[in-house]
Amino acid sequence: MKKxxxxxxxxxxxxxxxxxxxxxxxxxxxxxxxxEGLKIAREAMxxxxxxxxxxxxxxxxxxxxxxxxxxxxxRDTYIVMLTAKGQQADKKKGLALGADDYFxxxxxxxxxxxxxxxxxx
Amino acid sequence: MLSLKDMGIRTKIIAAMVILLxxxxxxxxxxxxxxxxxxxxxxxxxxxxxxxxxxxxxITNQKSIAEKVNLQTLVEDLSLTDGxxxxxxIDNNCRITSATFRNQVGExxxxxxxxxxxxxxxxxxxxxxxxxxEVYSAVYPLKKGEKVLGLLEVAFELRExxxxxxxxxxxxxxxxxxxxxxxxxxxxxxxxxxxxxxxxIHIQRLVDRLTAESDIISRIMIxxxxxxxxxCSDSNRVGLIADDKGVRAIIHGANIYTRLFRRQKIYMxxxxxxxxxxxxxxxxxxxxxxxxxxxxxQIFDFGLLIxxxxxxxxxxxxxxxANSIIMPLRRLTGVTKKLAGGDLSQRAxxxxxxxxxxxxxxxxxxxxxxxxxxxxxxxxxxxxxEKVRQRTGELEISNQELRIIQNELLEANMAKAExxxxxxxxxxxxxxxxxxxxxxxxxxxxAESQKKEFLGFINEExxxxxxxxxxxxxxxxxxxxKVFEFVKKPVHLDxxxxxxxxxxxxxxxxxxxxxxxxxxxxxxxxxxxxxGQVIKKLIDNAIKYSPGGDIVCKAFVKNNTVCISVQDQGIxxxxxxxxxxxxxxxxxxxxxxxxxxxTGLGLSIAKDIVEAHDGKIDIESELGKGTIIGFGLPIFxx
Numbered sequence: 001m002k003k004x005x006x007x008x009x010x011x012x013x014x015x016x017x018x019x020x021x022x023x024x025x026x027x028x029x030x031x032x033x034x035x036e037g038l039k040i041a042r043e044a045m046x047x048x049x050x051x052x053x054x055x056x057x058x059x060x061x062x063x064x065x066x067x068x069x070x071x072x073x074x075r076d077t078y079i080v081m082l083t084a085k086g087q088q089a090d091k092k093k094g095l096a097l098g099a100d101d102y103f104x105x106x107x108x109x110x111x112x113x114x115x116x117x118x119x120x121x
Numbered sequence: 122m123l124s125l126k127d128m129g130i131r132t133k134i135i136a137a138m139v140i141l142l143x144x145x146x147x148x149x150x151x152x153x154x155x156x157x158x159x160x161x162x163x164x165x166x167x168x169x170x171x172x173x174x175x176x177x178x179x180i181t182n183q184k185s186i187a188e189k190v191n192l193q194t195l196v197e198d199l200s201l202t203d204g205x206x207x208x209x210x211i212d213n214n215c216r217i218t219s220a221t222f223r224n225q226v227g228e229x230x231x232x233x234x235x236x237x238x239x240x241x242x243x244x245x246x247x248x249x250x251x252x253x254x255e256v257y258s259a260v261y262p263l264k265k266g267e268k269v270l271g272l273l274e275v276a277f278e279l280r281e282x283x284x285x286x287x288x289x290x291x292x293x294x295x296x297x298x299x300x301x302x303x304x305x306x307x308x309x310x311x312x313x314x315x316x317x318x319x320x321x322i323h324i325q326r327l328v329d330r331l332t333a334e335s336d337i338i339s340r341i342m343i344x345x346x347x348x349x350x351x352x353c354s355d356s357n358r359v360g361l362i363a364d365d366k367g368v369r370a371i372i373h374g375a376n377i378y379t380r381l382f383r384r385q386k387i388y389m390x391x392x393x394x395x396x397x398x399x400x401x402x403x404x405x406x407x408x409x410x411x412x413x414x415x416x417x418x419q420i421f422d423f424g425l426l427i428x429x430x431x432x433x434x435x436x437x438x439x440x441x442x443a444n445s446i447i448m449p450l451r452r453l454t455g456v457t458k459k460l461a462g463g464d465l466s467q468r469a470x471x472x473x474x475x476x477x478x479x480x481x482x483x484x485x486x487x488x489x490x491x492x493x494x495x496x497x498x499x500x501x502x503x504x505x506x507e508k509v510r511q512r513t514g515e516l517e518i519s520n521q522e523l524r525i526i527q528n529e530l531l532e533a534n535m536a537k538a539e540x541x542x543x544x545x546x547x548x549x550x551x552x553x554x555x556x557x558x559x560x561x562x563x564x565x566x567x568a569e570s571q572k573k574e575f576l577g578f579i580n581e582e583x584x585x586x587x588x589x590x591x592x593x594x595x596x597x598x599x600x601x602x603k604v605f606e607f608v609k610k611p612v613h614l615d616x617x618x619x620x621x622x623x624x625x626x627x628x629x630x631x632x633x634x635x636x637x638x639x640x641x642x643x644x645x646x647x648x649x650x651x652x653g654q655v656i657k658k659l660i661d662n663a664i665k666y667s668p669g670g671d672i673v674c675k676a677f678v679k680n681n682t683v684c685i686s687v688q689d690q691g692i693x694x695x696x697x698x699x700x701x702x703x704x705x706x707x708x709x710x711x712x713x714x715x716x717x718x719x720t721g722l723g724l725s726i727a728k729d730i731v732e733a734h735d736g737k738i739d740i741e742s743e744l745g746k747g748t749i750i751g752f753g754l755p756i757f758x759x
Contacts (some may be wrong), residue, residue: 010550012578016557023565054546084545106553109560 003046005029007037009055020109034059051081069098131447137438142435146428157420168500169390193219206256215339234260316504328352340407367391371403449477465492551582607648615676631669638676645754655727659687667691686751695740703728
């Protein structure tokens with residue numbers, strides 16, 4: 001069963017992702033901050049990480065992405081940055097840090113399922 | 122080669138003046154010389170004429186000048202007689218008047234016989250030696266009455282007598298004596314019969330004496346009307362025909378003829394000899410012109426000296442004049458050069474009233490103008506420098522101000538970008554929930570409880586979204602600088618505070634809101650909705666930026682204002698952030714605040730509203746120890 005980690009400070013968003021993906025056979029992991037996301041990513045080694053950028057705490061999404069992509073153990077983890085629509089700078093910065101893809105908020109659950117399917121295919 | 126172009130003006134002036142002076146000197150010298158010469162000549166001529174006249178008068182007092190010549194002719198004719206050695210006519214001064222040997226005329230005869238005859242006054246004869254030859258001479262006195270005028274000597278040759286035998290000699294001697302006596306006697310008789318023979322002798326004597334005794338007369342010649350020389354200082358020429366220009370001219374009727382013999386230094390004056398109106402001959406006198414030439418050369422030398430001195434003085438004067446022109450010019454030139462070199466203190470010396478003086482004065486005026494102009498320029502450039510410095514300073518200040526403004530603008534821009542980023546995040550989060558959950562609700566079959574939960578999410582996020590939209594509307598109003606439209610009326614701020622707190626008491630918070638309200642607070646003039654918004658924002662912030670604890674809300678009067686303050690026990694604000702706390706879009710820079718929802722406009726909007734009510738908003742805070750924020754509005758007076 002594929003592991004998907006959702007890192008977002010908004011519980012409602014995390015829950016939405018979980019609900020959206022509940023129709024598939026995924027193990028959904030939650031993290032509400034950058035630090036937590038980094039920790040779970042290293043421990044659980046998820047297949048996909050859905051990583052929000054703007055989060056409270058010492059590490060934001062970019063920091064987490066950079067750290068994971070530098071680490072040989074987690075480097076291969078597929079990271080999808082959750083970015084605001086039209087924030088080209090954020091997109092570029094994320095890709096430069098090693099993010100594999102990006103996904104624009106607000107998103108439709110169906111689109112998210114399609115994206116996940118494509119990545120795992 | 123020195124050309125006129127290369128010469129200085131001084132040299133040119135001097136040269137011109139020297140040439141002019143030399144020319145004038147030469148001209149005046151020549152004129153005076155010629156004048157002197159002419160006057161000298163005239164003078165000499167006058168003298169000569171006077172002398173000639175005197176001579177003519179003395180000659181013309183005598184008659185039959187021609188007779189004089191006849192005597193010589195007679196003597197010469199007689200000399201041709203065989204046996205006669207020579208004939209001499211001698212005056213009573215022993216001077217030979219006429220002689221066979223013409224060159225002896227004028228000489229002093231020296232013979233014991235002559236002196237004897239002259240002494241005794243009667244005939245003497247005897248042996249004598251003439252010109253180295255032994256002769257027999259008979260000397261016979263020439264008498265006029267008893268007066269002895271001269272004597273006649275006839276010398277006979279002694280050849281026959283010598284060759285004769287001694288016995289014949291006595292006879293021959295006697296005959297000689299007789300012959301000579303007869304000859305002399307007859308001759309003397311014929312001579313005495315010649316008219317005024319003594320006078321004739323006298324002319325030659327006069328001529329001789331004049332020639333000998335006079336310093337000025339060097340030559341005299343008396344010529345008869347047939348050009349025969351009657352008497353002459355050169356006695357050899359007596360009896361010869363005079364054929365010179367002067368004599369010819371006079372014979373042809375001229376009254377006077379003068380010639381100057383430069384080489385012999387003789388001035389010849391020829392004049393006619395007249396007795397009554399009858400032309401008798403020519404008197405030609407040669408005057409010694411040595412004095413004239415000496416005088417002339419003296420005049421010449423003196424003139425030359427004067428001319429030389431004149432030229433020398435002229436040169437000196439030229440130098441003086443040239444210097445008087447050149448020196449001021451030279452000084453002026455020097456001064457001009459120095460002036461051109463930058464020394465503006467240079468002034469020309471005005472030493473004359475001429476053009477140069479005028480030039481010097483003009484120069485001085487120019488130099489003064491120049492100095493003034495330079496001073497002005499210096500002043501101007503000084504002023505300019507000062508102005509430039511001032512302007513530069515001002516520019517620097519305004520540059521600094523601009524830099525500050527630029528920084529402020531940059532900061533404001535960054536804050537705005539930050540705000541937009543936040544706003545988009547703020548909008549995106551509820552929108553994500555709204556879109557996501559509504560889609561889930563629409564597309565999936567869900568349990569009733571789950572539907573309710575999701576609808577609850579949608580409702581919550583809608584309210585949140587509505588709040589954000591409110592803030593954004595305020596921002597857009599501020600951005601477009603629209604004036605808030607206030608509806609002012611007397612308001613009790615304490616009531617407004619209580620109302621606001623009620624709103625929060627419904628919400629779930631970890632905070633305890635405590636109120637401390639003074640009794641009987643005066644009213645203020647305010648838009649109750651807007652001021653209520655301000656109070657809510659203050660409380661919002663107190664809740665947002667403190668994890669919990671007490672929030673103390675106060676209402677009181679201070680300095681004629683009614684004040685509302687809200688105090689929390691939250692994270693506080695750093696001293697660094699505090700000055701910017703009312704800036705638009707500003708949010709605390711601490712990491713801790715980033716998760717707190719907010720637009721960064723709350724306090725900015727609050728400040729604008731309070732100030733629009735003539736009020737004042739203030740904040741005190743310390744990092745980690747909480748914040749007190751409050752505002753005061755002036756008490757309303759009717």
